[in-house]
Amino acid sequence: MAELRTLARPYAKAAFQAAQDQQQLAEWSEALTVAGQITANEVIRQLLANPGMDEQKKADLILETAEVKVSDGVRNFFTILAENRRLALLPEIAALFNTYRADLERTVDIDVTTAFELSDEQQQKLAQALSTKLERQVSLAASMDKSLIGGVIVRTGDLVIDASVRGKLKKLAETLGS
Incomplete structure (x- = not known):
């Protein structure tokens, strides 16, 4: 590739x-x-x-x-x-x-996966916060995955922010296992 x-x-x-x-x-x-x-x-x-x-x-x-x-x-x-x-x-x-x-256009597409469905207002607030953080115009695509238990996973290009309960439990298990 x-x-x-x-x-x-x-x-x-x-x-x-x-x-x-x-x-x-x-x-x-x-x-x-x-x-x-x-x-x-x-x-x-x-x-x-x-x-x-x-x-x-x-x-x-x-x-x-x-x-x-x-x-x-x-x-x-x-x-x-x-x-x-x-x-x-x-x-x-x-x-x-x-x-x-x-x-060039300072835009970014972001995929957000949450444990529960986000309301339009929550999506707008999240998009605004990410837009400020990344200093780009954000296009947000939200999806739901109940296996996350809680929290959110944000993906854009090579950047992945895993703030899900499942991700935190996995990190904890790895830490305890080593």
């Missing part, structure tokens, strides 16, 4: 720079995200691995399947990916592109 990310990084940076230059971040993000989802499909992955099919036809197939209106810049980017046999990297390219976009 790290190798794919390493290969995808220069393409994602180039796509991000082109999107910024053209002031089309949303269009590029949509096209790359949809294309990434399409190429993550196992049937499409096998099709992309077929050496008998022309690379440009593969790129055109992805764009047609995506059913997203794209600019010439996006179409050219897909042509470059096809020429370099890098269409299979689209899921990683899309993920990196969206990370760069979130950094």
Whole structure:
């Protein structure tokens, strides 16, 4: 996975720079995200691995399947990916592109898992507190897991804050076991 990310990084940076230059971040993000989802499909992955099919036809197939209106810049980017046999990297390219976009726009998606359902007011307060702490605009997605017993688990990117009763009991058990 790290190798794919390493290969995808220069393409994602180039796509991000082109999107910024053209002031089309949303269009590029949509096209790359949809294309990434399409190429993550196992049937499409096998099709992309077929050496008998022309690379440009593969790129055109992805764009047609995506059913997203794209600019010439996006179409050219897909042509470059096809020429370099890098269409299979689209899921990683899309993920990196969206990370760069979130950094630029100072936004973050946060997944919150709680033992009990949060009210809208509680979600707003939590989002506001996290927004202040992280100095970013927060988009909160809440879910419920009764096995947590109590508390909350907050996930965003590589950051995980486990303030659940289950997590604390697990830490206590590890401490007592060592």
